[in-house]
Amino acid sequence: xxxxxxxxxxxxxxxxxxxxxxxxxxxxxxxxxxxxxxxxxxxxxxxxxxxxxxxxxxxxxxxxxxxxxxxxxxxxxxxxxxxxxxxxxxxxxxxxxxxxxxxxxxxxxxxxxxxxxxxxxxxxxxxxxxxxxxxxxxxxxxxxxxxxxxxxxxxxxxxxxxxxxxxxxxxxxxxxxxxxxxxxxxxxxxxxxxxxxxxxxxxxxxxxxxxxxxxxxxxxxxxxxxxxxxxxxxxxxxxxxxxxxxxxxxxxxxxxxxxxxxxxxxxxxxxxxxxxxxxxxxxxxxxxxxxxxxxxxxxxxxxxxxxxxxxxxxxxx
DNA sequence: CCGGACTCCTGGTTGC
DNA sequence: TGCAACCAGGAGTCCG
Numbered sequence: 216x217x218x219x220x221x222x223x224x225x226x227x228x229x230x231x232x233x234x235x236x237x238x239x240x241x242x243x244x245x246x247x248x249x250x251x252x253x254x255x256x257x258x259x260x261x262x263x264x265x266x267x268x269x270x271x272x273x274x275x276x277x278x279x280x281x282x283x284x285x286x287x288x289x290x291x292x293x294x295x296x297x298x299x300x301x302x303x304x305x306x307x308x309x310x311x312x313x314x315x316x317x318x319x320x321x322x323x324x325x326x327x328x329x330x331x332x333x334x335x336x337x338x339x340x341x342x343x344x345x346x347x348x349x350x351x352x353x354x355x356x357x358x359x360x361x362x363x364x365x366x367x368x369x370x371x372x373x374x375x376x377x378x379x380x381x382x383x384x385x386x387x388x389x390x391x392x393x394x395x396x397x398x399x400x401x402x403x404x405x406x407x408x409x410x411x412x413x414x415x416x417x418x419x420x421x422x423x424x425x426x427x428x429x430x431x432x433x434x435x436x437x438x439x440x441x442x443x444x445x446x447x448x449x450x451x452x453x454x455x456x457x458x459x460x461x462x463x464x465x466x467x468x469x470x471x472x473x474x475x476x477x478x479x480x481x482x483x484x485x486x487x488x489x490x491x492x493x494x495x496x497x498x499x500x501x502x503x504x505x506x507x508x509x510x511x512x513x514x515x516x517x518x519x520x521x522x523x524x525x526x527x528x529x530x531x532x
Numbered sequence: 533c534c535g536g537a538c539t540c541c542t543g544g545t546t547g548c
Numbered sequence: 549t550g551c552a553a554c555c556a557g558g559a560g561t562c563c564g
Contacts, residue, residue: 247540247541250540315540315541316541317541317542317543332542332543353541354541354542354543355540355541355542355543356540356541356542357540357541404533404534405533405534406533406534406535410534410535512535512536513536513537513538
């Protein structure tokens, strides 16, 4: 399941191909992949056709490509075409991409056969790559594409995000992420730490895999109450989160397959380096006792029952 | 505010 | 061999 590193590999892989590219054709093969688009597929196609893309952006697991300008007929017949043509006007809309559980974005030769699970195909004319196809492939259809309005963020000038991303917190690799604000929110919360790590409105980009990995590295039990985490332990956890995300990012970047122009949402896993996730029954790399798997939050939690125990708050009796 | 249940969804795997 | 049941969970919603 793509988390921040995988999504960022996709962003980085898309950037050289789509930046400055113009959309020449859009095909929606499965409307269910437009579940985050507020409108019918015809509207999606109309708003995307003729669009010119800006550099792709990311927050947490959300990815979007700002639309620099639009050369298709405006949907509002009253609007004078010349007014919307101001060359330096900031993008007001974006193509929003969420990979969900199984989404992939593939850059393909225009004549390449369609993957069986392609849900949306976008043909573009790229200044660098020429004519290519941007295929959205998604087996389980938890992912989606959408055209959404960009809205100014409240805390950083000249920064905007799609309206549907507005509630998503900054991710720990975002330069404007506030560590102290994060610690303060953790202390105020009355919930378990893994729940908090997976709460995209508190800290974004972390999914089940990297939550388990960061908790293992920090020797923290998934259900440790956030309010009982000491500041040093919370700092350690955040540092381990950044470490595990950064490491995956580095490995994902290197596994990028340039020959296929294949921007693959699942290519970034550093499966060789997993210490806890999916390692049930395997010895804990630290103490040798078996990693266990428990059902938690409707998903698997992998941890070392010896290294990672719920600790009482220091003030408790 | 919190947590649990439920929804979306299907290909690959497992089990009979 | 064949088919059904099961499994993976990101994110949103609803309810108690």
